[in-house]
Amino acid sequence: EAQVTQNPRYLITVTGKKLTVTCSQNMNHEYMSWYRQDPGLGLRQIYYSMNVEVTDKGDVPEGYKVSRKEKRNFPLILESPSPNQTSLYFCASSLRSNRAPRSYEQYFGPGTRLTVT
Amino acid sequence: AQSVTQPDIHITVSEGASLELRCNYSYGATPYLFWYVQSPGQGLQLLLKYFSGDTLVQGIKGFEAEFKRSQSSFNLRKPSVHWSDAAEYFCAVAPTGTASKLTFGTGTRLQVTL
16 A cells, blocks of 8 residues: 555653654655644645755754655654644645646645653 | 635534635636645545636535636625534635645634524
8 A cells, every 4th residue: 555654643742852753655656854833824845855965945944853874764863853843743845846737636644743841 | 926815714604504605816817726625633534626618616515606807806606505514724826737736725714603
C-alpha cells in the first residue's frame, strides 16, 4: 500500500531535549516536505526536499533541522525544542515538479502531535 | 508570494443541503489549486485539483470546484452533504512550475447537522 508513515504519532517532551520525528514514504517520490498545523493558521511549510541531499527552508524553518540521506526518509529534528513548537506535524511527499501535473499531488502522513512542556 | 484566504472559519449545514466553501487566492499568474480534506484525527486527503483547462473540476466524494480567474476564486461545492462530510477543508495553491511551495489557507471546519 502506497503511504507516508510518521513516527511517533504522539510525543510529549520537555524543553531542550533533542528529538527526531521520522518520515518515510514507499512511493519512490523525490519531493518531501514537513508542515506544522496550528489552530487558525492552517498548515505552514517548515522544510522541503527536492531530492536526496537537496533541502531548503519553507516558511517557518526556525528551530528545526532536516536531512535527506535516503530517498524514502526525511526526518525532522528539533535540537532544542521549546513550548512554541507544540503543534501537529505533517510529512508529505510527491513526484518531482518537472513531471506531469499529477506530480503536484502531495500525499500526507497521518501526523505527529508534539507537546513540549 | 502567493496567499490563500478561506473567509469562513466554521460552517454548519444540514444533511442533504448543498454546500459551498469559499477560497480566494493571490498570485501573479494562474496557480495550481487544490482542495484537501482532513477528517478528525486524520491526515490530509486530496479532494481535487486544478492545473489548466476546464474550469469546473470534479473530485472524489461528489465534490467539485470551479476556478474563476476574474474573481481569483476556487470555491468547493457539493450538491447534497452527508454527515460523513463533517471535517476540516483546506484550500491550497502552488505556483506553476514547482511543487515546492504549497501554501494553505487557514481552513474551514464543516459541521453537518442531522
